[in-house]
Amino acid sequence: MREVVELSLGLDPAFALQTCASGEELLAKVVEWAPDLILCDYMMPDMEGPAVLARLRENIATAKIPVVFMTARTETLEIEQLKSLGAIAVIAKPFDPATLANVVRSQLQSLRLAAASYDFAERLSDDAATLIKFRQSLRNHSDISLVPDGLESCVHKLAGAAGVFDLQEVSKSASALEQAIIARRAGRGAPGAIEANLDALLESIERE
Numbered sequence: 001m002r003e004v005v006e007l008s009l010g011l012d013p014a015f016a017l018q019t020c021a022s023g024e025e026l027l028a029k030v031v032e033w034a035p036d037l038i039l040c041d042y043m044m045p046d047m048e049g050p051a052v053l054a055r056l057r058e059n060i061a062t063a064k065i066p067v068v069f070m071t072a073r074t075e076t077l078e079i080e081q082l083k084s085l086g087a088i089a090v091i092a093k094p095f096d097p098a099t100l101a102n103v104v105r106s107q108l109q110s111l112r113l114a115a116a117s118y119d120f121a122e123r124l125s126d127d128a129a130t131l132i133k134f135r136q137s138l139r140n141h142s143d144i145s146l147v148p149d150g151l152e153s154c155v156h157k158l159a160g161a162a163g164v165f166d167l168q169e170v171s172k173s174a175s176a177l178e179q180a181i182i183a184r185r186a187g188r189g190a191p192g193a194i195e196a197n198l199d200a201l202l203e204s205i206e207r208e
Contacts, residue, residue, distance in 0.1 A: 001093075005039060005070070008097040009104060021045070023052040031061045037108055039091070042071035050085055057086055066111055068104075070095070120165050127158055128205045135198050145184065147194065152181045155201070167208055173201040 002019055009015045018033055020026040022045050030038070038056075042049040049069055056062045066088045071078075074092045082090055089107055091100075137148045159174035177197035183189035 001041065001070075004097055005100065008100040012101040012105075014105065015101070023047040023049075023055075026052060027055055030056070030065065031059070034061075035065060037104065037111070038065055038067045039104070040067055040069055042069055042073060050082070053085055053087065066107070068107055117165055120161060123161070124158075124167075124170070124205060124208065127154065128202060130154060131198060131202055131205075135195070135202065138195055138198070145187075147181055147184055151194075152178060155181070158201075169204045170201070170208060173197070173204040177201050 002021070006017060006019050009017055018029065018035070020029060024046050026038070026040075040049045040052055044052070049071070053067050056065060056067065067086065068089045068091060069082050069087050070091045070093055071082075072093045073079075074090065079090045088111070091103060095103075131154065134148045134151045134154070138146060155174045155177045159171050159178060162168075162171035162174060177194065177200075180189055180193040180197045184194055
């Protein structure tokens, strides 16, 4: 089975592979190798897959490495149990060697999207702090034509990025604020429009 997996994935130049004959061999190699993904059989010579996963999770250096199990045990309860242990997915055996590379690639893409989404959540928090500073700047100035430097660029980028990550309310609020900024710069904006739209944007971010 290991040779079949190695052959199936080895034909795809996108993958760099290492194989291990046992769980102990994996645990000995994994820290130095630091793979993007581990495909782990459920039944192995020295220890079962769940025991290997538990050992991976105990080590801070390997705790976050994604693990996909390959198993013939595909009852719903068993799959849920493996996921509750920390597996990100289960590939049922027997599998089609011709499509295995696409299945693994799909898992990696999902992981990258999840990582990007996490990074965006952190960025959203940073943007909110920046927007609060812009709001304070607007409060501290009596000039109703004021547009703080950097505000338009900030909300323009936020509108696009929030749309990519399907935060539609944030994206729409940022777009509305951007239009209010453009209108004020053109001398046709309603008094308080930027401030009101900025408040609405901060509220939409807080709800996320």
